[in-house]
Amino acid sequence: MNTRMICTECPKGCALSVTVHDGRVISVRGNECNRGVHFAHQEIENPKRLLTSTVCAEGLSVRMVPVRTDRPIPKDKLQEGMALIHTLRIKDPVNIGEVIVTRFLDLDVNLISTRSVK
Amino acid sequence: MREYELVIVGGGPAGMAAALSAREHGINDILLLERDRCLGGILNQCIHPGFGITYYKEILTGPEYAERFIKGIHAAPEIDVRLQAFVVDLNKEKIMTVLRPGSMERIKAKALIMATGCRERTREMAHIAGTRPSGIYPAGLAQKMINMEGWLPGNEVVVVGSGDIGLIMARRFSLEGAMVKGVVEIKPTCSGLIRNVVQCLEDFNIPLYLGHKIARICGHDRVERVTVVRVNDDLNEIPGSAFDITCDTVLLSAGLIPENELIEMAGVKIDKNTNTPISDEVNTTSIPGLFVCGNAFKVYDVVDWVTKDSEEAGIQAALYIKRNP
Amino acid sequence: MNEYDLIIIGGGVIGASIARELSRYKLRIALVEKEAELAFGVSKSNSGIIHPGTQNKPGSLKGRLCVEGNRLTRIIAKEVGVDFQAVGELICAFSDDDIQNLFALKKQAEDIGVPRLEIVYKPWLKINEPNLSSEVVAALYAPTAGIISPYRWVYDLAENAARNGVDVFTNTKVTAIESGKVFTVHTTNATFESRYIINAAGLYADDIARMVGIDDFTITARKGEEFLLDKKREYIANHLLFPLPTKTSKGILVIKTSDGNPMVGPTAEVCESKEDLSTSDEGLAKVFASVRRMIPAISERDIIAYFAGLRPVAGEDFIVRHEDRVPGCITVAGIQSPGLTAAPAIAVMVVDLLKKNGLDLKKKFFFHRHRQKTDHLFAIPFNRTKQLIQKDPEYGDIVCRCEMVSVREIKDAIARGARTLDGIKFRTRAQAGRCHGGFCTARIMKILAEELNVPIANITKRGMGSEMVVKERT
Numbered sequence: 001m002n003t004r005m006i007c008t009e010c011p012k013g014c015a016l017s018v019t020v021h022d023g024r025v026i027s028v029r030g031n032e033c034n035r036g037v038h039f040a041h042q043e044i045e046n047p048k049r050l051l052t053s054t055v056c057a058e059g060l061s062v063r064m065v066p067v068r069t070d071r072p073i074p075k076d077k078l079q080e081g082m083a084l085i086h087t088l089r090i091k092d093p094v095n096i097g098e099v100i101v102t103r104f105l106d107l108d109v110n111l112i113s114t115r116s117v118k
Numbered sequence: 119m120r121e122y123e124l125v126i127v128g129g130g131p132a133g134m135a136a137a138l139s140a141r142e143h144g145i146n147d148i149l150l151l152e153r154d155r156c157l158g159g160i161l162n163q164c165i166h167p168g169f170g171i172t173y174y175k176e177i178l179t180g181p182e183y184a185e186r187f188i189k190g191i192h193a194a195p196e197i198d199v200r201l202q203a204f205v206v207d208l209n210k211e212k213i214m215t216v217l218r219p220g221s222m223e224r225i226k227a228k229a230l231i232m233a234t235g236c237r238e239r240t241r242e243m244a245h246i247a248g249t250r251p252s253g254i255y256p257a258g259l260a261q262k263m264i265n266m267e268g269w270l271p272g273n274e275v276v277v278v279g280s281g282d283i284g285l286i287m288a289r290r291f292s293l294e295g296a297m298v299k300g301v302v303e304i305k306p307t308c309s310g311l312i313r314n315v316v317q318c319l320e321d322f323n324i325p326l327y328l329g330h331k332i333a334r335i336c337g338h339d340r341v342e343r344v345t346v347v348r349v350n351d352d353l354n355e356i357p358g359s360a361f362d363i364t365c366d367t368v369l370l371s372a373g374l375i376p377e378n379e380l381i382e383m384a385g386v387k388i389d390k391n392t393n394t395p396i397s398d399e400v401n402t403t404s405i406p407g408l409f410v411c412g413n414a415f416k417v418y419d420v421v422d423w424v425t426k427d428s429e430e431a432g433i434q435a436a437l438y439i440k441r442n443p
Numbered sequence: 444m445n446e447y448d449l450i451i452i453g454g455g456v457i458g459a460s461i462a463r464e465l466s467r468y469k470l471r472i473a474l475v476e477k478e479a480e481l482a483f484g485v486s487k488s489n490s491g492i493i494h495p496g497t498q499n500k501p502g503s504l505k506g507r508l509c510v511e512g513n514r515l516t517r518i519i520a521k522e523v524g525v526d527f528q529a530v531g532e533l534i535c536a537f538s539d540d541d542i543q544n545l546f547a548l549k550k551q552a553e554d555i556g557v558p559r560l561e562i563v564y565k566p567w568l569k570i571n572e573p574n575l576s577s578e579v580v581a582a583l584y585a586p587t588a589g590i591i592s593p594y595r596w597v598y599d600l601a602e603n604a605a606r607n608g609v610d611v612f613t614n615t616k617v618t619a620i621e622s623g624k625v626f627t628v629h630t631t632n633a634t635f636e637s638r639y640i641i642n643a644a645g646l647y648a649d650d651i652a653r654m655v656g657i658d659d660f661t662i663t664a665r666k667g668e669e670f671l672l673d674k675k676r677e678y679i680a681n682h683l684l685f686p687l688p689t690k691t692s693k694g695i696l697v698i699k700t701s702d703g704n705p706m707v708g709p710t711a712e713v714c715e716s717k718e719d720l721s722t723s724d725e726g727l728a729k730v731f732a733s734v735r736r737m738i739p740a741i742s743e744r745d746i747i748a749y750f751a752g753l754r755p756v757a758g759e760d761f762i763v764r765h766e767d768r769v770p771g772c773i774t775v776a777g778i779q780s781p782g783l784t785a786a787p788a789i790a791v792m793v794v795d796l797l798k799k800n801g802l803d804l805k806k807k808f809f810f811h812r813h814r815q816k817t818d819h820l821f822a823i824p825f826n827r828t829k830q831l832i833q834k835d836p837e838y839g840d841i842v843c844r845c846e847m848v849s850v851r852e853i854k855d856a857i858a859r860g861a862r863t864l865d866g867i868k869f870r871t872r873a874q875a876g877r878c879h880g881g882f883c884t885a886r887i888m889k890i891l892a893e894e895l896n897v898p899i900a901n902i903t904k905r906g907m908g909s910e911m912v913v914k915e916r917t
Contacts, residue, residue, distance in 0.1 A: 008313035049317060052165050052179055053293065054265055056916055064268045064916075066165040066181050075321060082293050086916070096185050114165065115181035153844065204841040207825070215825055217849075220836030222829040240879040242748050249721045250750060252904035252911055256881040263885055268916035269899055338718060339908030366913075379675070379845075379877075390744065 005043060009035040016040055048072035051081045055088045055100060057117060065090050066114045067100055073109055081105055093118045119213070122198075123147040123439050125227035127205050127214075127380070130159020131421050132412020132428040133233035134187035137197050139432025140231075145439055146196035149225065151203040151216060157191060158184035159235060160258070161421065163265045166286050168313075172422040183421060208384040210405055228442065229435040231401075231409045232381055233428060236374035236417060241335075244278070244372045248334035253341035257283040257371040261290070270294055272367025276344050277301040278332050282310040284371025289318035291369075298324045299363050302346055304331040304353055332368070333360060341366050376414045384408070392416070401431040407438045445635040447471045447610075448802075450628055452617055452651055453643035454481035456489070456593065456786045457775050459600040461641055463523070464790035465797075466607035469805045473635055474601065474609055475628075477616035477647075479906030480866040482597035485645040486783070487869065488720075488752020489593035490669065490698050490706060493527065494781040495585040497534065497552040497560070498688055504761045506555040508785035508792065513587055515787035523599045524816030525591060530699050532588035532683035533563070533572060535579045535737055541687050545583045548687075552585070559586050572681055574738050588683050592701040593783055594869035595817075602859060603814040607807070613862070614906070617644075620654040622769055639802060641773045641793060646717045646755045648776035655769045660762060660776060664717045664753040667709025668726035669698075671748040672741070673877050674846075677703045684737050695733035697741070702846075702872055703821070707734045707741060709752065720751045747877045754779040763789055765796045773797065817855065820847050821872060842890070843883040845876025853887060857894045864888070865905040884911075 001021070007014040012032065018040045019026040028040045042048065050072050054064035073081060084105065094100070094113040101111040124145050126133045129152025137150050156162070161169070164180030171177055174186075191197055200218065207215035212227040238256035255263075255271055261283065263269040275291050277284045280303035288298045301319060306329045308315055319326055327346060333355060334345040348359035376394050378386070387396040387404040394416055395403040401411045411431035412424045449465065451458045454476030462474045478484060493516050499506030520527040536545050542562070549560050561584045568575050568582060605611050615632035620640065628635040644651040649662040672679070677699075684697040698706040710726045727743070734741050757777025766772040773796055775789060782789075798804055820828055820838065832839040837851035848871045856870040864880075867873055867887055874880030874887065888902045888911060903909045 006312050006316065008311075008316050011311060011313075013312040049321070050167050050177075051293075052167060054165060054268065056268060062266070064266060066179060066265065068165075068167065068179055078293065078321075082295075096182060114179045115162070116185060153841065202840060204839075204844065206841075206847055217828070217832065217839045217841055219840040219850075220832060221839055222825070222832050237878040238881050240747070240881065242746055242879060245724070245727060245743070245746070247721065247723050247727075252909035255884075256879075259881050259884055263912065267885055267889075267899075269885075269912040270914040270916075271912050273913055334721070336721075339904075339906070340910065382675070390742075 003044070005040065007031060007036045007039045009039045018044060020044055047075040049075050049078060051078055052114070053082060053085045055085060055090050058089050058091045060090065060093065061118050065094060065117050067111050068114050069104055070110045070112050073105065073107055077105055077107070085111070090117070119224045119226055121226040121228070122149040123228045124231065124435050125149045125151065125212075125214070125225060126231045126233055127151050128159065128233035128235060128412070128414070129154070129157040129199070130233060130235055130412065131161055131184065131187065132235065132414070132424050133159070133231070134191055135425045135428035136231045136233055136411050136432040136435070138187065138190050138194065139429035140436045141194050141196050143433050143436035145436045148197045150191065150197055150199045151205060152199065152201050153204045155201055157188045157199065157201075163258075163262050165265050166290075169421050172420070173425050205380060208380045210385045212408060229407045229409070229438045231411055231431050231435055232378070232414055233412045234377040234380065234414045236376050236413045238370065239372040239375055241368075241370055244370065246278070246332050246335055248336055249338065251335075251337040251340050253337065253366050254335065254368045255370070257287045257369045260287055260369050264290055264294060270296060272296060272365075274299055274365040275367040275369055276332070276363050276365045277369045277371060279303060279371035279373065280308040280310050280326065281371040281373060282314055284369060285310040285314040285318040287369055287371070288324050289322060292322040292324065298322065299365055300325045300327055302327045302330045302332055304329070304349055331355070335368055341368055344368060374413065374417045376417065378410065378414055381408065381410065400427055401434055407442065409435055445473070445633050447473045447635060447637040449473075449639040449641065450475060450626070450635055450637040451641045451643055453484070453645055453648075454478075454597070454601065454611070454613065455484050455486035455643065455645050456482070456597050456600075456783055457645075457778055457789060458641075458643040459597045459604065460786040460790040461643060461775070461793050462604035462609045463519070463600045464787070464794055466604045466609050467806055467810045469807055472609045473612060473637070474604065475612045475615040475617065475630060475635070477614070477631075479614055479863050479903065480860065481601050481611070481613065482594045482869065483865070483905060485753060485755055486593055486597050488667070488669070488750055489783050490696070490709065491590050491593045491700050492683060492698060492783070493589040493591055494784045495532065495552070495587040496555055496557045496781070497532070497548060497583065497585050499555065499781065501551060501554045503759075504763060505781060505785065508761065508788040509781040510556045512781070512785040512788035513589075515791070516591065516784060517589070519600070519787050520591060520596070522812050523603045523814040525596050525599050526701055526822065527589050527591050528701065529587065529589040530682055531584060531586040532685060533568075533582040533584055534685045534687060535575070536581045536687055537578050537736070539580065542581050544687055545581060549583055557585065557587065560584070574679055574740055575684070576737055576739050579737060590683070590699055590701050591783075595701075598859065598870060599814060599817070603811065606811045606814065617651060617654070620651070622655050622772070626771065639771045639773070639797060641775060643775045645778070646753055648755065648757070648774065652774060652776070655766070655772055657766055657769060657772070657774065660757045662717070662755045662757050662776065664714040664719070665756050665779065666712045666714040666719065666751050666753055668722045668730065668751045669706055669708030669749065670727065670730055670746050672705045672707065672745040673747050674703045676705050676745050679705050679740060680738055686733070686737065695730050697734050697738055702875070704747070707731070714753060717753060720753065722749050722751050748875065748879060761785070761789070763792055763796070765800050770800065817859075819852060819871065820849055842886050843871070843873035843876065845878050846872040848873040850890065853890050854894060857891065862895070863903050863905050864891070864911070867891070
C-alpha cells in the first residue's frame with residue numbers, strides 16, 4: 001500500500017510517498033534528507049506526540065500550571081493522558097522542569113512543569 | 119520627572135530580548151514596563167511546543183522559552199522592571215505617562231523601544247455578517263481562557279482562519295473534550311505550518327475547509343450555527359454552495375495587527391495597511407531614538423526571529439544613546 | 444406584596460425618563476424590564492443623537508416633543524451627570540437645486556421652534572468641516588444638535604430615579620395583566636399590583652397593549668445597521684452630518700458619539716422579526732457608499748464594531764395617550780427616532796396625562812435632583828486621573844487597554860447595577876475598543892464573578908442563555 005504524507009521534521013515539508021506493508025515502512029520517496037525516512041517510520045509504525053496541557057493549581061499565584069511530557073508519548077494515549085491530567089492538583093510551588101508525575105501512564109516518560117510557579 | 123537612558127514598553131519576548139541585549143551593549147539604566155502581573159507576554163499562554171528551534175536548537179513550550187529570558191532579566195540589576203504598568207500617553211520627546219495601581223508618573227526616555235506586540239483581528243474586521251451572540255472569541259482569548267484560567271469556552275467549535283493559533287486551539291479544544299467541527303479558510307491554502315495541520319487537525323480528524331468562508335453567524339443568545347459557503351478565485355461566494363454547521367462557539371484566527379497606537383499618538387508615520395511604522399531599516403521609525411521591535415514592527419512567524427530582531431533593537435538603541443549623550 | 448401606585452413596563456430611555464420624572468412625586472413606583480439590564484432593548488442600539496427637530500413635520504407629536512426634549516435633555520443631563528455635547532449638525536446639499544430644499548427645510552424647522560438655524564456655504568464648510576466632500580455645495584447648520592451616550596443616559600436616569608425611591612426590577616418579563624379596580628401584573632419574577640400602568644415596552648408595546656385589550660396598533664421593527672469606527676478617527680468629522688432627507692428616511696449619517704468613535708449608518712429596512720439583530724454584507728456596502736459622498740476619507744478598515752438596532756414603528760407619529768377604555772393605562776408606543784431626544788418631553792407629557800386622569804401628584808419634600816457624575820478615565824484630563832489614583836489605587840489598574848478603563852470603573856459599574864459583560868461595556872466602554880475585548884474579557888469576567896460572588900460559568904454576555912464558558916476546571 002502506498003501512503004502520501006508530509007514530513008514535519010522541518011518547515012520545508014517534503015511530500016513523502018511511503019510504501020507500507022503490514023504496518024511497516026518498506027520504502028520512502030520524496031524526502032530531501034534522511035530525517036524524512038526516520039519521520040515516515042515513526043509516523044507509520046509508532047506515531048508519537050508531545051502532550052502539553054495544564055494542571056489546576058491550588059493556593060498558588062496562578063490558577064493553572066502548564067505541563068508537558070518530557071518525551072513524546074504514543075498518539076493513541078493522548079486522551080488517556082488528558083484524563084489523568086484532569087485529576088491532578090498542584091498545591092506547592094514548583095520549578096520549571098520539576099517532575100509532576102513520574103512514569104506517566106506507566107510509560108518511560110515523566111510529566112513535568114513548564115513554568116516556575118510560586 | 120524621572121529620566122532613563124532606555125525605556126522598553128512591553129515585557130514579552132521582544133521587550134525582554136531588547137533589554138538584555140541593550141544591557142550587554144553597555145546600557146545600564148534601563149526601565150522595562152509590562153502591563154501584566156508577570157513578564158513573558160503572550161508566551162505564558164502558549165503552552166504548546168515549537169518555540170526555540172532556531173534560537174536554542176531545542177523544542178520548548180512558550181512558558182519555557184519565556185522563563186529563560188525572565189531569569190536573565192531578574193539577574194540584571196541594570197534593568198528596572200515595573201509590572202502592571204500601563205503607558206497611556208506618549209509624545210515625540212519620548213515622554214510618557216505611566217499608570218500603575220496607586221500611581222501615575224511621567225517618565226522620559228533618551229531612547230525608547232516599543233515592544234508592544236499585536237492584537238488579534240476581530241470578527242468585526244473580518245466583516246462576518248449575522249448576529250452578535252455570546253460564543254464568538256478571538257483564538258487568543260480562548261487560549262487564555264483555557265490555558266490560564268481553566269475555563270472551557272464551548273462544546274462544539276468552528277475555527278475561522280487557518281493561522282497557527284487557530285490550528286493549535288483546535289487541538290487544545292479537542293484535548294479538553296470539545297468537538298471541533300471544522301476549520302474554515304477562505305484562501306485555497308492553509309496559513310499555518312504543515313506540522314500543525316498534521317498534529318492539530320489530522321490527528322483529531324478535524325476537517326479543513328479550504329476555499330470556504332463563513333457567510334453568517336446565527337444564534338440569539340449564544341452561537342447556534344454558522345453558514346459556510348465555497349468561494350471562487352475572487353474570494354466571492356459561489357451560489358448554491360452554502361451549508362450549515364451547528365456549533366456553540368466560533369473561534370477567529372484571522373490574523374494579527376501590530377499594536378502601534380502609542381507611537382502613532384507620538385507622531386510616528388504609520389503604514390495604514392499594516393499598522394506598522396514606515397521605515398527603511400528594521401526596528402526604526404520616523405522619530406530618531408524611537409525603536410519598535412518584535413511583532414509590533416512586523417508580524418513574525420516564529421518567536422525565534424522576534425528574539426533575534428529585538429536583540430538587534432537593543433544594539434540600535436545602545437548605539438543611539440552613545441551617539442547622543 | 445409588591446403593591447405600587449404605578450408600574451412602568453420597559454426599562455429603556457422612555458421608561459427611565461418617565462421613572463425619573465415621576466420620582467419627584469410621592470408615589471410608589473416600579474420600573475420592570477424583561478432583559479438582564481436596563482437599556483438592553485431598543486435603547487442599546489441608538490445613535491445617541493439629540494436632534495434639534497429639523498426633520499419633523501409641523502403639527503406632529505414628534506416635532507413638538509423633539510424640540511422640547513432637546514431643551515430638557517440639556518438640563519437633565521447636567522442634573523444626573525451625563526455628558527451632553529452640542530456638536531451641531533449639518534444637513535448637506537449636493538446641488539444648487541438642493542439648496543432650495545434646504546431653505547424649505549429651514550422654514551419648516553423654524554415653524555416648529557428650532558432655534559439658530561443657518562444656511563452655510565463652501566467657505567464656511569471648508570473651515571469648519573475640512574474633510575467634507577467638495578461635492579457638498581451648502582448645508583443647513585443646526586447648532587442645537589448634540590450627542591449623548593444613550594446607555595449611560597438610561598443608566599444614570601434610572602439610578603437617579605432609584606435614589607428617589609423607584610424600585611427597579613430586571614429579568615422581569617410581563618406575562619399577563621389583569622385589569623380591574625387595580626392592575627395585577629404577572630411577570631416571570633413576581634406579581635405586582637398597581638393603580639396605573641405605563642406601557643413603554645418598545646418593540647413589544649403592542650403585546651403589552653393586547654394584555655389589557657388594546658389592539659388598535661401594531662409595532663413593526665425597522666432595522667438599522669450601524670458601524671463604529673476607531674477612536675483614532677474621532678475628528679474625521681466635527682459635526683453630525685446628514686444628507687438632505689428623502690421621504691422615508693433621514694438618510695445615512697456620519698455620527699459623532701460621546702465615546703469619541705465616529706459611527707456611520709443607519710440603514711432602514713422593515714424587518715420581519717422583532718429579534719433579528721443581524722447585520723449584512725449589503726448593509727455595509729450601502730452605508731459606506733452613502734457616507735463617502737459626504738466624507739470621502741471614511742474607510743472600512745477603520746471599522747471596530749457594528750451592530751443592528753430595531754426601531755419600534757407604529758405608523759407615522761409617536762403614540763402617547765391615556766387609554767380611556769382602560770382607565771389608568773398609559774400607552775407610550777412607536778417611539779422611533781427622535782425618541783431619545785423626545786424622551787424627557789414624553790415623560791412630562793405622561794405626567795400630565797396621569798394628572799388629567801385622576802392621579803394625585805404631590806411633590807416630595809426632598810427630591811434628589813442631582814446625581815454625582817461617574818468618573819471615566821477616558822473622559823478626564825491626566826491631572827484629574829492622578830488625583831483619582833491617589834484617592835483610590837484601583838484607578839491606576841487598567842483593565843481595558845484600548846479604551847483605558849480601570850478596575851475601579853468596572854467595580855463601580857457593577858455596584859451601579861451592571862450584571863453582564865455588555866452591561867459593563869455600555870457603562871464603561873471596556874471591551875468596546877479596537878481589540879473588541881480580546882485582551883480584557885477574561886479579566887472582566889473574573890471581576891464580575893468575584894464582585895457578584897457567582898461561578899464563572901454564570902457570567903453572561905447579556906443575560907441568561909448567553910453564558911461565556913461551559914465549564915470551569917476545579
